[in-house]
Amino acid sequence: xxxxxxxxxxxxxxxxxxxxxxxxxxxxxxxxxxxxxxxxxxxxxxxxxxxxxxxxxxxxxxxxxxxxxxxxxxxxxxxxxxxxxxxxxxxxxxxxxxxxxxxxxxxxxxxx
Amino acid sequence: xxxxxxxxxxxxxxxxxxxxxxxxxxxxxxxxxxxxxxxxxxxxxxxxxxxxxxxxxxxxxxxxxxxxxxxxxxxxxxxxxxxxxxxxxxxxxxxxxxxxxxxxxxxxxxxxxxxxxxxxxxxxxxxxxxxxxxxxxxxxxxxxxxxxxxxxxxxxxxxxxxxxxxxxxxxxxxxxxxxxxxxxxxxxxxxxxxxxxxxxxxxxxxxxxxxxxxxxxxxxxxxxxxxxxxxxxxxxxxxxxxxxxxxxxxxxxxxxxxxxxxxxxxxxxxxxxxxxxxxxxxxxxxxxxxxxxxxxxxxxxxxxxxxxxxxxxxxxxxxxxxxxxxxxxxxxxxxxxxxxxxxxxxxxxxxxxxxxxxxxxxxxxxxxxxxxxxxxxxxxxxxxxxxx
Numbered sequence: 370x371x372x373x374x375x376x377x378x379x380x381x382x383x384x385x386x387x388x389x390x391x392x393x394x395x396x397x398x399x400x401x402x403x404x405x406x407x408x409x410x411x412x413x414x415x416x417x418x419x420x421x422x423x424x425x426x427x428x429x430x431x432x433x434x435x436x437x438x439x440x441x442x443x444x445x446x447x448x449x450x451x452x453x454x455x456x457x458x459x460x461x462x463x464x465x466x467x468x469x470x471x472x473x474x475x476x477x478x479x480x481x
Numbered sequence: 482x483x484x485x486x487x488x489x490x491x492x493x494x495x496x497x498x499x500x501x502x503x504x505x506x507x508x509x510x511x512x513x514x515x516x517x518x519x520x521x522x523x524x525x526x527x528x529x530x531x532x533x534x535x536x537x538x539x540x541x542x543x544x545x546x547x548x549x550x551x552x553x554x555x556x557x558x559x560x561x562x563x564x565x566x567x568x569x570x571x572x573x574x575x576x577x578x579x580x581x582x583x584x585x586x587x588x589x590x591x592x593x594x595x596x597x598x599x600x601x602x603x604x605x606x607x608x609x610x611x612x613x614x615x616x617x618x619x620x621x622x623x624x625x626x627x628x629x630x631x632x633x634x635x636x637x638x639x640x641x642x643x644x645x646x647x648x649x650x651x652x653x654x655x656x657x658x659x660x661x662x663x664x665x666x667x668x669x670x671x672x673x674x675x676x677x678x679x680x681x682x683x684x685x686x687x688x689x690x691x692x693x694x695x696x697x698x699x700x701x702x703x704x705x706x707x708x709x710x711x712x713x714x715x716x717x718x719x720x721x722x723x724x725x726x727x728x729x730x731x732x733x734x735x736x737x738x739x740x741x742x743x744x745x746x747x748x749x750x751x752x753x754x755x756x757x758x759x760x761x762x763x764x765x766x767x768x769x770x771x772x773x774x775x776x777x778x779x780x781x782x783x784x785x786x787x788x789x790x791x792x793x794x795x796x797x798x799x800x801x802x803x804x805x806x807x808x809x810x811x812x813x814x815x816x817x818x819x820x821x822x823x824x825x826x827x828x829x830x831x832x833x834x835x836x837x838x839x840x841x842x843x844x845x846x847x848x849x850x851x852x853x854x855x856x857x858x859x860x861x862x863x864x865x866x867x868x869x
Contacts, residue, residue: 389813392687392858395730425811425858426734426753426780430685433783434729462734462753463779467787 372420373401381478382411387420390428398428402435412444415477419450424458436468445469449477483510485602488529490520490546491564492538500533503591504598517546524556530605531560531598533585536576544579551580558608560601564589629689633662636692639699640667644837645865647671649742649798652865653840657808663859664691664733665806666699670706675742678706678715681863682735682781683754683806690731691859697726698733698781712737712750716778716789720752723782732782736774736804740796742867747796750789751776755807755822758829759794763801764866766834771803771826801839802865803829808858812851820850840864 371388382405390398406414416432418424432448439446449471451459459465471477487509489500497513504511512529514520518540520532532550536543543563550556563576566587576584583601585594637656645652648671658665664684671677680702684691701722705715715737723733734753741748747759751774758771778789796802803825810820820828828846832839843862 399730423813426683426685426732426807427730429780430730430732433732437729461755463777464753467779467784 371397373398375401375405377409377411378415378478380411381413381415382406382409383415383417383474383478385417385420389422390424390431392425392427395427395431399431399434402431403438406435406439406442406444410442410444413447413478414439414444415447415449415474417450417474417477418448418455419452421452421455424455429458429462429464432468433464447471447477447480449474484508485530485605486510486512486527487598488512488514488520488523488532490514490517490532490534490538490543492516492535496535496564499591500594503595507595507599509598517541517543517549520546521549524550528556529559531562531601533562533564533594533598536563536565547576547579547581560605562597562601629661632689632692633658636662636696639696641669645669648675648677648740649867649869650677650740650865651836651868652863653836654864655840655844655860655862657856657860658692659808659857659859660688662688662692664695665808665859665861666695667804667861667863668699668702669865670703672706672739677740678702679738679740679749679802679804679865680715680735681754681757681804681806681861682733683808683859683861684733685731685780687859694723694727694731694733698723698735702737711739711791712748713789713791716750716752716781720781720787720789721785724785727782732780734780734807736776738802740867742798742869745795745797747774747794747802749774749776749792749794750778751792752778752789753780755805755810757805758803758826759796760801760803760829760832761795761797762799763829763832763839764799764834764836764868766832768831769801769829771829773822773826796867798867798869800867801832802863802867803843804861804863804865806859806861808856808860809847809862811858812854812856814851814854820847824850836864836866839866 371394374385376383436446447469487504489497491497492515501511514523534543561581562583563581564585647669667681682698684694701719705718736751736754738749756773756775760769760771763769776792779787810825832842
């Protein structure tokens with residue numbers, strides 16, 4: 370089961386994800402991100418991955434698309450709190466350099 | 482347009498006449514029969530939508546008539562209303578137990594019969610609509626299944642033919658798409674200079690969209706190879722191709738290699754794909770230590786600015802290469818662990834010498850490790866042996 374929470378921090382939005390991010394849940398996650406970006410129009414979108422136990426290629430694709438759509442609307446996307454297995458997936462696919470990744474949510478919010 | 486065909490069955494002519502009168506005035510077509518036998522004959526000529534039948538009739542009782550109608554697949558869907566002079570709940574229940582759809586006690590008011598008929602035709606209309614939609618859905622489903630089967634056959638045709646042989650290489654594959662059709666693809670292309678171009682790719686997502694892109698990945702790879710250059714140029718060219726052609730969330734992980742038997746070198750590029758394993762002397766069987774051909778590079782189709790890095794490895798006669806997609810090693814077991822690269826390396830530490838047998842051993846041992854969890858993603862495994 371995937372648990373997604375979204376909240377506002379000033380002009381920033383924080384989306385926290387808990388669970389396994391794979392093909393079955395990407396539709397659900399895509400909708401939350403889309404709605405957050407559309408309604409809050411945040412200058413900074415922080416996605417907190419602390420509770421993510423596993424992410425597959427469809428999950429990575431979703432994050433890439435999220436970055437692109439935030440870029441287009443003039444905002445920024447920061448990722449934070451990647452657990453070791455998730456960090457490994459990002460390293461293997463060399464996406465660690467594609468995203469701005471922070472070790473804490475505070476840092477990710479300050480990095481704006 | 483008439484509202485529908487009603488068959489009235491009663492041995493008493495006045496009842497037939499009065500029902501017929503009211504029903505016709507309300508816009509229904511009406512047929513009448515004095516007995517069940519007559520009614521069955523009538524039904525041989527035309528099929529009513531609804532039957533109103535008395536229970537107590539000579540020759541054939543209403544019970545028997547109802548049983549016959551409801552017992553025949555050709556007529557069982559006809560709405561059946563019993564007219565019964567018998568009083569009491571018990572007789573009503575027995576009427577419905579015969580399979581009748583409704584029951585009107587005698588003596589009746591014509592308006593009551595009409596109201597019941599109207600409501601019955603509403604139900605009949607809805608049933609017919611559901612049946613029509615069911616037929617449409619079934620037809621649609623059959624067409625989709627047939628098209629999927631064709632597409633799956635087409636996709637299998639995109640894979641190299643087995644047993645595979647090219648420029649001193651022998652190879653085989655195991656290809657298990659999750660949904661009959663999938664996003665995995667691989668290619669082995671012999672080059673004029675005696676080298677061989679290799680590619681394995683895994684398109685994000687499943688099913689038809691992934692399969693369409695996988696066909697494009699193969700075409701793009703072959704085009705790039707034809708243009709010359711090596712894995713680095715191929716990866717960059719394929720990345721540009723895929724960036725142009727795919728939607729935001731679609732991409733492919735890939736591993737590309739160029740194996741030159743003259744120099745015993747394998748040049749390769751990783752694009753977000755799981756690193757292949759090289760088993761030095763693997764074609765001889767026995768215990769082998771695997772080398773992970775790791776590279777660093779992001780998947781194809783996300784950003785045309787992505788850059789890739791060329792890696793180099795030794796590949797001698799007798800060496801074996803194990804290419805795979807992540808679906809092979811990322812099945813979550815009951816204890817929530819997965820085989821992963823480390824597990825696959827353990828399996829590959831001791832494989833049979835023969836190519837086919839080695840592929841079978843990897844698959845069998847992976848399934849045994851996962852048991853009872855099935856593969857969830859597309860799975861591709863390629864064993865490629867250098868024999869000379």
